Amino acid sequence: MPNLSPxxxxxxxxxxxxxxLALRRLIVRTFVAGGRGHLASALSLVEILRVLYDDxxxxxxxxxxWPYRDRCILxxxxxxxxxxxxxxxxxxxxxxxxxxxxxSGSLLGGHPEPRxxxxxxxxxxxxxxxxxxxxxxxxxxxxGAGHRVFVIxxxxxxxxGAIWEGALCASKHRLSNLTLIxxxxxYQSYGPTAVVQELxxxxxxxxxxxxxxxxxxxxxxxxxxxxxxxxxxxPQRPTALICHTVKGKGIxxxxxxxxxxxxxxxxxxxxxRLLAALEANDA
Amino acid sequence: MRKACLEMVYTxxxxxxxxxxxxxxxxxxxxxxxxxxxxxxxLMEGVSEANLIGLAAGLxxxxxxxxxxxxxxxxxxxxxxxxxxxxxxHRANVRLLGNGGGLVYAPLGPTHxxxxxxxxxxxxxxxxxLAPADANEMRRLMLATLAHQGPLYIRLGKGNExxxxxxxxxxxxxxxxxxxxxxxxxxxxTGTVLSLALEAAGHLQREGVSTGVLHVPTLKPLDxxxxxxxxxxxxxxxxxxxxxxxxxxxxxxxxxxxxxxxHPAKRFKRLGLPDVFPEGYGSQASLxxxxxxxxxxxxxxxxxxxxxxxxxxxxxxxx
Numbered sequence: 001m002p003n004l005s006p007x008x009x010x011x012x013x014x015x016x017x018x019x020x021l022a023l024r025r026l027i028v029r030t031f032v033a034g035g036r037g038h039l040a041s042a043l044s045l046v047e048i049l050r051v052l053y054d055d056x057x058x059x060x061x062x063x064x065x066w067p068y069r070d071r072c073i074l075x076x077x078x079x080x081x082x083x084x085x086x087x088x089x090x091x092x093x094x095x096x097x098x099x100x101x102x103x104s105g106s107l108l109g110g111h112p113e114p115r116x117x118x119x120x121x122x123x124x125x126x127x128x129x130x131x132x133x134x135x136x137x138x139x140x141x142x143x144g145a146g147h148r149v150f151v152i153x154x155x156x157x158x159x160x161g162a163i164w165e166g167a168l169c170a171s172k173h174r175l176s177n178l179t180l181i182x183x184x185x186x187y188q189s190y191g192p193t194a195v196v197q198e199l200x201x202x203x204x205x206x207x208x209x210x211x212x213x214x215x216x217x218x219x220x221x222x223x224x225x226x227x228x229x230x231x232x233x234x235p236q237r238p239t240a241l242i243c244h245t246v247k248g249k250g251i252x253x254x255x256x257x258x259x260x261x262x263x264x265x266x267x268x269x270x271x272x273r274l275l276a277a278l279e280a281n282d283a
Numbered sequence: 284m285r286k287a288c289l290e291m292v293y294t295x296x297x298x299x300x301x302x303x304x305x306x307x308x309x310x311x312x313x314x315x316x317x318x319x320x321x322x323x324x325x326l327m328e329g330v331s332e333a334n335l336i337g338l339a340a341g342l343x344x345x346x347x348x349x350x351x352x353x354x355x356x357x358x359x360x361x362x363x364x365x366x367x368x369x370x371x372x373h374r375a376n377v378r379l380l381g382n383g384g385g386l387v388y389a390p391l392g393p394t395h396x397x398x399x400x401x402x403x404x405x406x407x408x409x410x411x412x413l414a415p416a417d418a419n420e421m422r423r424l425m426l427a428t429l430a431h432q433g434p435l436y437i438r439l440g441k442g443n444e445x446x447x448x449x450x451x452x453x454x455x456x457x458x459x460x461x462x463x464x465x466x467x468x469x470x471x472x473t474g475t476v477l478s479l480a481l482e483a484a485g486h487l488q489r490e491g492v493s494t495g496v497l498h499v500p501t502l503k504p505l506d507x508x509x510x511x512x513x514x515x516x517x518x519x520x521x522x523x524x525x526x527x528x529x530x531x532x533x534x535x536x537x538x539x540x541x542x543x544x545x546h547p548a549k550r551f552k553r554l555g556l557p558d559v560f561p562e563g564y565g566s567q568a569s570l571x572x573x574x575x576x577x578x579x580x581x582x583x584x585x586x587x588x589x590x591x592x593x594x595x596x597x598x599x600x601x602x
Contacts, residue, residue, distance in 0.1 A: 113372075114373070120344075121340075121344070121369075121373060122368065122372050122373065125364060125368050127333070128337055128365065128368055128369055130334075130337070131333065131334045131335075131336070131337020131338050131340075131341065131365070131369070132337045132338070132340050132341040132344070132369060133341065134334070134337070134338045134341060135337065135338040135339060135340060135341015135342040135343075135344070135345070136341045136344070136345060137341075138326075138338065138341070138342060139341065139342055139345035139346075139347060140345075142323055142324075142347075143345075161333070162331075162333040162334055162337070162365075165329070165331035165333055165334035166334045166337070168329060168331065168334075169328060169329065169331065169334050169338065172329075
């Protein structure tokens with residue numbers, strides 16, 4: 001049974017494995033190459049995206065618009081450093097492009113756009129992905145297509161009214177082919193969600209809006225695999241998968257530190273320090 | 284015009300399986316025939332325009348052709364960012380049907396009057412902005428929407444507008460249409476006020492002022508070629524729109540004039556709503572009269588410019 005308690009109490013944290021650490025190194029190097037970015041917001045997403053692209057989604061990196069692909073929208077577009085690292089690791093584009101992050105003329109901006117292979121829609125302004133995902137899911141049903149739609153939102157993003165308009169709509173249309181994944185790291189730009197805009201009782205809200213709801217440790221790869229394998233949770237309802245995560249996961253200095261929500265003028269020295277801190281997870 | 288527009292959505296849906304109809308809690312019974320015949324392509328959503336536009340974008344990006352119908356203010360102001368990001372940035376093939384353009388909803392007050400829709404949408408890259416004059420033009424225009432690429436806004440009038448454009452023929456998006464030619468003055472209009480311009484031109488003709496009328500149903504992309512030819516040929520130009528004078532047709536024409544080395548004696552005036560929220564309720568006609576969107580005012584504006592133009596010409600020739 002999914003745990004729907006208002007205060008999630010995760011088991012002791014599962015150590016980050018080699019792939020999770022390798023993706024984080026890519027993220028940090030990309031962040032340093034661009035000299036800026038939403039590092040902490042990306043680090044909380046790594047296992048969610050990794051499990052989606054390693055184990056869940058159906059796609060063809062050499063044919064990114066393959067019609068039968070599952071659609072995945074990173075609605076919290078500011079977490080794009082993690083998406084770029086995963087897409088590069090899956091062969092959507094050469095990993096060397098990561099070095100161009102935010103540079104003039106690059107395909108990789110501070111928020112993702114569909115000109116980059118693997119990106120479905122442009123996001124960055126919060127609260128847009130769910131409605132577009134609903135359009136995708138309605139189309140799939142209308143066309144009799146079996147592909148699924150996944151939309152990843154942030155917790156701060158759930159302050160947007162459009163999210164709740166979409167929640168009403170997805171529920172009304174009984175979109176069981178739609179899964180909303182919430183990166184619930186409990187920190188938004190200014191500070192804790194509990195201070196800026198409390199979301200609790202969060203799972204109960206999604207249930208009340210008609211979503212089949214489950215909660216999972218968003219850094220536990222095995223638990224994420226199991227959660228995705230159980231989809232759809234209900235044959236007539238969209239799913240809300242609340243992923244309990246740590247903002248900045250993997251680098252002690254960055255974890256739950258509002259100063260790292262967004263940074264610019266990042267130096268090489270800072271980059272070395274972040275990479276070194278990451279290696280502490282290997283112990 | 285509204286009825287013609289909705290009937291055309293149904294007609295288009297019967298011939299093109301990409302067509303969807305989307306509404307946000309419209310009046311009971313709207314397009315019932317469509318819903319009955321093709322319920323899977325008829326989506327009546329809640330009062331949630333931001334979600335509706337995103338949903339339409341999702342459908343369009345999958346190859347469908349959604350026509351979204353609601354009150355113009357809610358379709359432009361409420362979900363402006365969705366229009367920018369979800370539609371324009373993605374060049375999504377969504378058609379926006381804005382009911383009650385201008386002062387149509389006068390009795391309902393300023394929350395319901397779309398007085399700046401053309402201006403704000405004209406500023407968006409990839410957006411096409413249309414304001415037809417009557418039901419005839421609406422039918423011809425709707426046929427052209429099937430093949431058009433990118434998002435498109437259509438401003439709807441109240442209904443029962445005088446029929447001043449031909450019932451037959453084609454409509455080309457991006458083209459301005461000559462309604463009558465004249466050598467002394469030019470009236471340029473968009474939307475349903477074309478009928479006022481035609482009436483004013485008739486008055487002026489009887490006063491001995493040869494007056495042309497150029498109808499601009501596509502405000503964006505602007506038919507600059509036809510406009511520049513038309514502007515070059517006359518000493519006096521007046522634009523008329525049921526819209527704020529800030530940023531609409533008058534501004535677009537002013538931009539053209541300002542960037543073209545016309546004779547300095549050319550005289551130009553924008554007629555439209557002043558930069559205020561319309562006050563006083565009443566009817567569309569009463570507010571039009573209050574703000575000077577009338578045949579009388581249009582005739583007077585042309586005559587004033589002709590007088591001042593002669594004066595200016597005299598000044599330039601003596602300098």
